[in-house]
Amino acid sequence: MDRRMHLVGKVALVTGGASGMGCGFAEALLKAAAKVCIADINVETGVATESDLRQQYGHENVMFSKCNITSATEFEAVFKRTKEAFGGIDIVVNNAGIGGETDENWEQTVDVNMKGTLRGLRLAMYYLSVEHGGRGGCIVNVASMTGLNPNPLSPVYGCTKAGIIHATRCYVVSEAAKKSNIRLNVLCPAFVDTPMFRRLAAGDATQTIGGDQTAVTAFIERIGVLSTEEVSVALIDILTDETRNGLILRCAKKTGNVYSTLTVQDV
Ligand SMILES: NC(=O)c1ccc[n+]([C@@H]2O[C@H](COP(=O)([O-])OP(=O)(O)OC[C@H]3O[C@@H](n4cnc5c(N)ncnc54)[C@H](O)[C@@H]3O)[C@@H](O)[C@H]2O)c1
Ligand SMILES: CC/C=C\C[C@H](O)/C=C/C=C\C=C\C=C\[C@@H](O)[C@@H](O)C/C=C\CCC(=O)O
Numbered sequence: 001m002d003r004r005m006h007l008v009g010k011v012a013l014v015t016g017g018a019s020g021m022g023c024g025f026a027e028a029l030l031k032a033a034a035k036v037c038i039a040d041i042n043v044e045t046g047v048a049t050e051s052d053l054r055q056q057y058g059h060e061n062v063m064f065s066k067c068n069i070t071s072a073t074e075f076e077a078v079f080k081r082t083k084e085a086f087g088g089i090d091i092v093v094n095n096a097g098i099g100g101e102t103d104e105n106w107e108q109t110v111d112v113n114m115k116g117t118l119r120g121l122r123l124a125m126y127y128l129s130v131e132h133g134g135r136g137g138c139i140v141n142v143a144s145m146t147g148l149n150p151n152p153l154s155p156v157y158g159c160t161k162a163g164i165i166h167a168t169r170c171y172v173v174s175e176a177a178k179k180s181n182i183r184l185n186v187l188c189p190a191f192v193d194t195p196m197f198r199r200l201a202a203g204d205a206t207q208t209i210g211g212d213q214t215a216v217t218a219f220i221e222r223i224g225v226l227s228t229e230e231v232s233v234a235l236i237d238i239l240t241d242e243t244r245n246g247l248i249l250r251c252a253k254k255t256g257n258v259y260s261t262l263t264v265q266d267v
């Protein structure tokens with residue numbers, strides 16, 4: 001039996017889609033002939049990305065919607081707008097996230113990465129569920145390798161990413177997911193060459209505890225840096241292979257892509 005989910009005509013909502021990995025995901029989905037709503041807090045970059053992608057993949061296949069994922073009103077409005085514009089939603093990529101470990105910004109890291117992603121997960125479960133007019137589909141939450149491995153330089157960030165992994169784990173075994181045939185998986189990349197990564201590599205001390213740039217540089221050299229295209233290939237594999245459900249996909253330059261299960265044992 002063919003277990004490939006054809007992306008042609010499928011509708012995807014990608015948060016943080018204006019730049020970095022989210023923009024790469026949007027482009028990979030459009031190349032596979034899906035329709036994409038990019039939702040992002042950054043209007044200037046969002047509008048520019050929308051215009052660029054429309055030129056390449058057709059005006060009718062791409063839309064940008066301004067959205068701060070920490071706002072319940074704005075986030076729900078994006079789901080409504082995407083459904084109205086494209087006739088439904090099949091794929092949600094909860095990708096928007098930030099780094100920040102200082103006294104001034106650590107709580108914002110929790111608000112965006114943890115509360116924002118949970119909000120996106122709850123909305124995705126609602127809009128994909130058959131009982132609320134959805135048609136099932138696939139949710140991919142973007143966590144990080146630091147959500148799995150201890151990382152002394154960014155404990156707040158790592159903790160939010162561990163939270164995203166666990167939230168996904170809980171929804172995977174939910175009746176709601178089973179009833180509506182909703183697949184959920186988590187992507188855990190190591191370093192990826194994006195604006196966020198470049199700020200870190202250039203010495204942005206607000207993203208680490210103590211701002212120890214020598215340690216950051218050593219980590220980067222040890223782990224290597226993926227391109228956004230490489231991570232997008234991993235996303236498309238999760239989306240198109242319908243056997244992929246309840247999985248963590250770890251992606252790193254030196255070790256490649258490795259799948260493991262989200263749930264360890266039935267009790
Ligand atoms: N770059 C890496 O090395 C790396 C590695 C592992 C995981 N990640 C994760 O991947 C995701 C994407 O990161 P990136 O490196 O592409 O970052 P990025 O900063 O390059 O892009 C993130 C996008 O999210 C948007 N955004 C930020 N806060 C938002 C909010 N409150 N609401 C809506 N949009 C918001 C930004 O405007 C930006 O367009 C993040 O969740 C990040 O934690 C990144
Ligand atoms: C590009 C990420 C920007 C900021 C993330 C965070 O605030 C800062 C992290 C600083 C150093 C991380 C070192 C991690 C080393 C290892 O634990 C490794 O397993 C993690 C791999 C990638 C981390 C990148 C990420 O998750 O965003």
